[in-house]
Amino acid sequence: MIKYHKKRIVLIKCITTILVACFVTILAANKSVSANLIPENGPLDQATATVGQEMRNGSDHTLGNSFATKSSSSLGTDVFNIGDSSRPRVDAVDVASYQSQMTLNDYKKLKNLGVKTVIVKLTEGATYTNPAALTQIKNAAAAGLNVDVYHYFTSSTISGAKKEANYLLNFLKKNNLNKKILIMNDVEDDSTQTTQIGANLNAFWNVLSQAGYKQHGIYTGASYLYRDAAAKTVGFKRTWKAQYPYHPKAGTNWQTNYGAWQFSPTAKIPNGDYTGYIDVEMDYVNLFTKSSGTSPIQ
Template identity: 35%
Template sequence: MKVKKIILTIAAVSSMGFAANALNVANADGVPSVVAGQSGLPSMDVVDVASYQGNLSVDDFKAMKAAGIKGVIVKLTESTNYTNPFARTQVNNARAAGMKVSAYHFARYQSADAARNEANYFADVAYNLGFSSSDLMVNDVEDNNMVAHNVSGNSKVFNDQLHSRGFSDTGLYTYTNYNMDRSFMPNNRIWMASYPYEPSSSRLWNTQYGMWQWTSNAHVNGVSGTFDMSIDYSGMASVDSGYRYVPSAGGWRWVENGQLYTGFRMYMGTYYWFENGVRSDNAWHEAWGNWYYTGSDGRAVQGHQKIDGQDLYFGDDGSFALRSSGYIYDRSSQNGGYRWYENGHLFTGFRFYMGTFYWFVDGVRQNAGWRSAWGMKYYTDDTGRALQGVQKIDGTYYNFGNDNSYYERGGYIFDGSSQNGGYRWYNDGKLFTGFRYYMGTYYWFVDGVRQNAGWRHAWGMTYYTDANGRAVQGVQTIDGKTYNFGTDNTYYLR
């Protein structure tokens, strides 16, 4: 860049008012020569190039990358009548070397209209060179002829115009004693230039800004020429994120920290979903514990939407999450593409549907199998429906009632046996041996078959069931002997 006249003395003043030490800032033509990779220096995260570096090759940029330089900022334009003749080669070769590539414009405007025109000129060239709306676009403000012509207001106009042209990531380059109000630009998007005579990694300047250009006299082994170098505090020009042209992938992809990205990213005012960097259209997506839908333009939808014939609601508060419940066609691989949602979440449990209960696991209908809910046991058949009545399952009889409650309750079940008129007593699906209370008294069963006259032993006591199978009470004569079974409904022999 063309930074000149940056001759400052920065003094650290003690509490007594005396200068504790002083650091001199060199003229851009007199800064010391440094080499990329040299120890004890501020980081060389970003290099900026212009026409005087000429046709830098892919190998040149690879050498820079090997030296630890991550980003390249290419001068594209100046005023409204100059385009860097080497810009296309520099941009394409830096991309081919796998570096993050940004752009800058050298400003000359002295009015709001001129600022707007320069921004448009910059934007036109940038789009023509393949820059996307998420790439960093920097306004280089250092011409002193602009100061007397409302440089601050005009620079804001320039920045706003870039935004209106679709560029969401904009920055401002200037130097520390340039006379302008920079408040329209966040500090993390300001690129500040100042060159110390003795640059040191233990004495960093301008850390309140996004990036600091600390030398204009850097060399890279294996590459001809000298370069401006910057330490990138915020990652604004060295962290490779956003919509990028990725040669190895054969097109434009969303990149996050240099990797093809899968997931949502906010872009152009809404969320888009990317799969390995590719924008995903007309599809469902799960993120942050919610479900979302991206339309044919890739944008996450809001409000009431009709999708695959269904009326669904995604809210109107900028959160984009599905709120709807029910059997929703989300093109899953099961249930013909349908799954059960509850307030936008895949549901596990019973839901009443089409006249009966169905069991879902992560929204997928489950067919034949036992289910536990509300402290009871249930069974769904091979169509997913909860069963009622007496059912034979895996060779065992179960009673699920006939009152639309569907739970398994055991009891006297007709299984077509040759005894007890075809009924036997089941407990948890198994033929039961022991006492069961039934029709106002206790009966004794052996393998589910009611036993009539005979002695029984249970709970450490002795009992007797009569010819009808009922446990007796009171004083009874059995086989010519008298026995007392009590009269308090306990039935055991005293």
């Protein structure tokens, strides 16, 4: 009877150990976090975040695509309204085709909430153009907002970088965009991860500069391996860096060594016509306002 009891205890312990191990594995799989979301200046318990947007698949990427949690999570960055005084100040927002339903009224609301700049996605790689870009540019300018633009970079070679720059340049020229406009290059895609990222980006910038578009900036994130090399092509104060705390709070600012900080992809326009999410940023050095202002089209 005693031997049987001991065997039973051992069996129960083994089953318990197996169940605990399975639970830990499942939990880890559901709450994995990208390196971008581990705070450099904040507590670890604010590190978990998921970009809560449906816009993370296909060939049309938005800013922060690679900085989202790679697997699904029951958590995610929390949702809040732009203008909430308990949150970091929102100086700028960025939009892509996924915000194509935003109306002129939405842009006016952003202006009234203290937002200064809208950064519009134009192109990606050498084949994709945001079909809503011109409307978004015109609406933002009509609302009295500064307008900047961005390109999503995908190349790993100098020749590829030049091809992408010329593709973007074609859009800029065709639509008479102001040569003073700030052009941000979104450097986050895994395909761009190479030790020659600096040379690739400089080749990209040279094409634009030779055509008269000399206002350049970089967008990247904490998880991008060659982020410093990318930033050095324009300078750290002209670099806009993404890192998402789970619950961003007013007075708790990250990435202050850079020009701007993208702190959430899940903000909303209160009582807006557009009810989806929008990316928000804090501009530390007026990076986004030193551009063509409210005259993005010549």
